[in-house]
Amino acid sequence: MTxxxxxxxxxxxxxxxxxxxxxxxxxxxxxxxxxxxIINAAWENGIEPHRIAKMSGIGCSSKTPAYYLxxxxxxxxxxxxxxxxxxxxxxxxxxxxxxxxxxxxxxxxIGIGQLIHAIRRNLDMVYIVENNGVYGLTKGQYSATADIGxxxxxxxxxxxxxxxxxxxxxxxxxxxxxxxxxxxxxxxTSLIKAAMSHKxxxxxxxxxxxxxxxxxxxxxxxxxxxxxxxxxxxxADYIPHFNPVPEVEVPEGHYRDITLHDGSVIRLETISEEHxxxxxxxxxxALHQAEQEKKHVTGLLYFxxxxxxxxxELNLPLKALIHHSDDELRPTKAQLDxxxxxxxx
Amino acid sequence: xxxxxxxxxxxxxxANGTGSQSANLILLQSxxxxxIEVSGKNLFPSNISGLPTWYIxxxxxxxxxxxxxxxxxxxxxxxxxxxxxxxxxxxGTVVVxxxxxxxxxxxxxxxxxxIPMNSLARKLNPKLAKLVSNIIYVGALAxxxxxxxxxxxxxxxxxxxxxxxxxxxxxxxxxxxxxYFIENLSKQDNYVLEPRERKQERFFIEGNEATALGxxxxxxxxxxxxxxxxxxxxxxxxxxxxxxxxLNSEGEPTVAIIQSEDELAAAGMVIGAGWAxxxxxxxxxxxxxxxxxxxxxxxxxxxxxxxxxxVNRVGPSTGLPTRTQQSDIQILYEGSHGDTQHIVLxxxxxxxxFEFGWKAFDVAERYQTPVFGLSDLDLGMNRWSCAxxxxxxxxxxxxxxxxxxDVFEAFEDFGRYKDxxxxxxxxxxxxxxxxxxxxxxxxxxxxxxxxxxxxEDYLYLMNRLRQKxxxxxxxxxxxILRQEDECExxxxxxxxxxxxxxxxxxxxxxxxxxxxxxxxxALPLHGEVEAFIERHExxxxxxxxxxxxxxxxxxxxxxxxxxxxxxxxxxxDGMPPRGKIYAEKILKKIEEVRL
Numbered sequence: 020m021t022x023x024x025x026x027x028x029x030x031x032x033x034x035x036x037x038x039x040x041x042x043x044x045x046x047x048x049x050x051x052x053x054x055x056x057i058i059n060a061a062w063e064n065g066i067e068p069h070r071i072a073k074m075s076g077i078g079c080s081s082k083t084p085a086y087y088l089x090x091x092x093x094x095x096x097x098x099x100x101x102x103x104x105x106x107x108x109x110x111x112x113x114x115x116x117x118x119x120x121x122x123x124x125x126x127x128x129i130g131i132g133q134l135i136h137a138i139r140r141n142l143d144m145v146y147i148v149e150n151n152g153v154y155g156l157t158k159g160q161y162s163a164t165a166d167i168g169x170x171x172x173x174x175x176x177x178x179x180x181x182x183x184x185x186x187x188x189x190x191x192x193x194x195x196x197x198x199x200x201x202x203x204x205x206x207x208t209s210l211i212k213a214a215m216s217h218k219x220x221x222x223x224x225x226x227x228x229x230x231x232x233x234x235x236x237x238x239x240x241x242x243x244x245x246x247x248x249x250x251x252x253x254x255a256d257y258i259p260h261f262n263p264v265p266e267v268e269v270p271e272g273h274y275r276d277i278t279l280h281d282g283s284v285i286r287l288e289t290i291s292e293e294h295x296x297x298x299x300x301x302x303x304x305a306l307h308q309a310e311q312e313k314k315h316v317t318g319l320l321y322f323x324x325x326x327x328x329x330x331x332e333l334n335l336p337l338k339a340l341i342h343h344s345d346d347e348l349r350p351t352k353a354q355l356d357x358x359x360x361x362x363x364x
Numbered sequence: 365x366x367x368x369x370x371x372x373x374x375x376x377x378x379a380n381g382t383g384s385q386s387a388n389l390i391l392l393q394s395x396x397x398x399x400i401e402v403s404g405k406n407l408f409p410s411n412i413s414g415l416p417t418w419y420i421x422x423x424x425x426x427x428x429x430x431x432x433x434x435x436x437x438x439x440x441x442x443x444x445x446x447x448x449x450x451x452x453x454x455x456g457t458v459v460v461x462x463x464x465x466x467x468x469x470x471x472x473x474x475x476x477x478x479i480p481m482n483s484l485a486r487k488l489n490p491k492l493a494k495l496v497s498n499i500i501y502v503g504a505l506a507x508x509x510x511x512x513x514x515x516x517x518x519x520x521x522x523x524x525x526x527x528x529x530x531x532x533x534x535x536x537x538x539x540x541x542x543x544y545f546i547e548n549l550s551k552q553d554n555y556v557l558e559p560r561e562r563k564q565e566r567f568f569i570e571g572n573e574a575t576a577l578g579x580x581x582x583x584x585x586x587x588x589x590x591x592x593x594x595x596x597x598x599x600x601x602x603x604x605x606x607x608x609x610x611l612n613s614e615g616e617p618t619v620a621i622i623q624s625e626d627e628l629a630a631a632g633m634v635i636g637a638g639w640a641x642x643x644x645x646x647x648x649x650x651x652x653x654x655x656x657x658x659x660x661x662x663x664x665x666x667x668x669x670x671x672x673x674x675v676n677r678v679g680p681s682t683g684l685p686t687r688t689q690q691s692d693i694q695i696l697y698e699g700s701h702g703d704t705q706h707i708v709l710x711x712x713x714x715x716x717x718f719e720f721g722w723k724a725f726d727v728a729e730r731y732q733t734p735v736f737g738l739s740d741l742d743l744g745m746n747r748w749s750c751a752x753x754x755x756x757x758x759x760x761x762x763x764x765x766x767x768x769x770d771v772f773e774a775f776e777d778f779g780r781y782k783d784x785x786x787x788x789x790x791x792x793x794x795x796x797x798x799x800x801x802x803x804x805x806x807x808x809x810x811x812x813x814x815x816x817x818x819x820e821d822y823l824y825l826m827n828r829l830r831q832k833x834x835x836x837x838x839x840x841x842x843x844i845l846r847q848e849d850e851c852e853x854x855x856x857x858x859x860x861x862x863x864x865x866x867x868x869x870x871x872x873x874x875x876x877x878x879x880x881x882x883x884x885x886a887l888p889l890h891g892e893v894e895a896f897i898e899r900h901e902x903x904x905x906x907x908x909x910x911x912x913x914x915x916x917x918x919x920x921x922x923x924x925x926x927x928x929x930x931x932x933x934x935x936x937d938g939m940p941p942r943g944k945i946y947a948e949k950i951l952k953k954i955e956e957v958r959l
Contacts, residue, residue: 070796085815092801095804096635107638107640108795110586110636112640132629333622341585343585352755364567
């Protein structure tokens with residue numbers, strides 16, 4: 020018998036170093052597919068597990084950090100408030116890779132204020148929305164991302180205007196905006212890897228069908244509907260910084276290489292019309308057109324590498340604040356004496 | 365007529381945003397410069413410009429700092445409150461009034477000093493006449509009360525910190541006011557200021573600035589805040605001191621300061637910083653504390669060190685945003701849903717604002733829990749006399765954090781929420797360390813931090829949390845006792861009531877009774893509080909609110925046999941506490957009980 024060879028990544032870690040506990044979600048849930056993609060992306064990107072911080076709010080999606088990256092610290096916070104907890108942690112410990120997972124209830128309703136302000140600040144984090152249009156844990160109420168004309172398994176057709184998180188993010192100057200589908204494993208993997216290489220706020224809105232409450236044919240967020248109505252902007256390949264960029268056979272002008280902050284590259288291969296991710300108007304136009312046609316447009320919608328991230332703007336020391344010694348944090352007695360003296364006038 | 369030396373209450377009625385604040389502070393500072401015990405309270409509206417504002421100065425050789433029982437001297441500048449202010453005065457009150465104000469002086473039973481404040485000011489500087497007119501009454505008062513020029517000049521220098529043109533203009537205006545009085549009026553009242561020798565040099569400082577300095581010396585690493593009266597100046601003072609005290613050799617700040625989108629986010633940021641291993645804090649007031657409730661429960665349950673300063677204002681709801689109260693005691697002590705209990709530090713002086721400012725971080729990290737500082741508008745936004753701040757007498761206590769792999773590996777069967785030492789306080793590792801990576805959560809969890817709904821796991825956790833906080837009680841700042849041998853009446857009080865207690869005590873003791881005092885400085889209650897109750901025949905819990913919140917906590921926590929002798933005197937009308945009102949309420953309560 021030959022010994023089974025354990026595959027290692029670039030930092031010699033097996034994939035087991037990136038897996039988590041067993042999922043308690045419904046069998047077939049889109050969220051579990053995303054968890055698998057997260058595990059693969061982190062492993063293949065060769066990120067040390069202890070350098071990742073898993074952040075989440077409350078809901079089905081926010082439970083998933085227990086199912087991946089078991090060797091990473093994490094914080095399952097309160098409903099809709101993961102961005103603020105991440106902001107506080109990021110300010111004092113910017114060296115970690117903050118990987119947030121949220122849902123459409125957590126992000127588009129109760130937490131929309133915090134999401135908006137995290138985007139405004141260009142908080143350095145990956146923010147994945149596992150978007151299924153319904154509240155799962157409370158048994159199937161519509162969320163604020165339910166599409167007009169969509170109907171969940173039990174209930175009336177939704178007529179309320181949905182919030183398109185990608186359009187919202189583009190309008191707020193978010194520096195990395197993408198939409199994907201839990202069933203598009205290859206595209207999603209590239210996008211999550213690219214988001215991990217980005218410095219700034221990376222929003223990935225992933226349509227992730229709820230198999231229990233919103234996977235019927237009348238639902239615009241069902242597996243069947245999304246498969247039939249997905250408009251893919253481009254093929255996305257991720258080339259990590261530790262691999263040389265390969266020569267390609269696609270003719271010039273038919274692909275676009277975007278270099279990310281850590282030197283990795285996301286290669287976008289044109290499918291039909293070319294989409295320029297540097298153009299916010301093009302991104303919004305693609306989103307609005309898809310909405311009108313009752314379609315879902317996926318891919319890297321918008322990207323801007325030139326904006327200072329949250330901690331850069333704070334002008335904090337290169338050494339993370341949490342690594343400062345007590346002596347560096349408490350001024351001296353002589354300094355207090357001088358303050359007392361100055362106050363005496 | 366015998367002079368009344370260093371003993372009066374002066375009320376100044378002006379309009380908000382007219383520059384009267386700096387005039388009043390110059391007056392206050394100049395009396396202070398003479399070595400006299402003096403305090404000032406700013407009664408301001410929730411408004412930027414135009415609405416009535418009053419400034420109350422109390423001068424007292426006994427060191428009484430609350431506004432006196434009656435107004436002895438009144439300055440009338442604001443036409444809007446003129447009639448009301450004038451009507452409220454007792455006969456014989458000294459009234460310094462603006463004779464350019466087109467308002468009549470309709471009282472003949474007062475000592476009237478009309479001063480043409482506008483025309484004098486216009487003569488000096490037509491453009492800045494509105495601002496200067498306030499300084500004119502300070503000049504006149506200086507002459508009336510006998511404030512030395514040297515003291516005035518020193519006060520002006522401090523107020524305008526080297527701005528030559530402002531110093532010159534204000535000094536001239538002061539002289540104009542003084543000269544006008546000398547040339548046109550004569551002193552008919554008997555209030556006099558006499559210089560005193562101060563044993564120790566002292567300065568004036570607001571409680572919020574003192575707390576801010578304390579936080580800076582506590583090594584704050586992250587401040588998140590949302591502007592709200594009366595706490596904004598706490599956060600802004602921290603920001604102002606960073607360039608002087610908290611830059612590294614590269615000129616970069618060693619504290620991250622984030623103005624958040626609301627108080628919920630401010631609380632979340634504090635918890636994020638605490639979870640990452642840093643000293644995070646926020647400063648807010650009651651409405652902010654209400655918004656933070658869910659996060660406070662998370663910090664308690666997931667055991668995240670975090671510091672919250674509450675500068676209490678009048679509630680409920682938006683309440684009276686610019687007035688003082690002690691009404692957030694229970695929401696801090698028992699904040700958030702479910703069974704919770706929090707540590708609250710309660711300064712009563714500016715020195716304690718500084719001390720508890722740095723100490724709060726040590727306590728939060730030692731007990732891995734939210735810690736509240738409870739100040740109030742009176743202490744936080746008024747200037748108080750201070751002998752200087754003492755450097756922290758202990759090194760920082762960072763709590764049970766495992767930073768070393770060898771230490772970690774020496775634990776047998778480690779669990780983040782396991783009580784290894786029998787004190788209820790577990791050990792923690794930090795994100796990024798690679799040691800014991802767990803998913804922090806607000807859901808039920810076992811000793812290892814894993815999700816659990818098992819009764820034994822829930823009970824273990826809840827009982828340990830109770831033990832942890834209860835154990836802290838005698839480790840927190842002990843009450844300050846002023847005890848009589850007779851142990852007849854005992855008064856338990858807290859916070860800024862410190863500024864009124866001496867006067868209350870003197871009024872009560874003037875009736876012949878013997879009164880001891882116990883100022884609570886932390887929750888949960890120190891063991892000394894119970895012992896104080898045990899020793900006294902009757903105990904009054906005195907506080908600035910309607911319902912007796914501290915009383916409720918004491919009643920709940922003392923043994924049953926002590927409950928019958930503890931009584932509540934709680935009162936708040938939105939005004940800063942006045943000694944006589946509280947003394948009378950105490951006397952009435954004692955009478956009721958004795959019947």
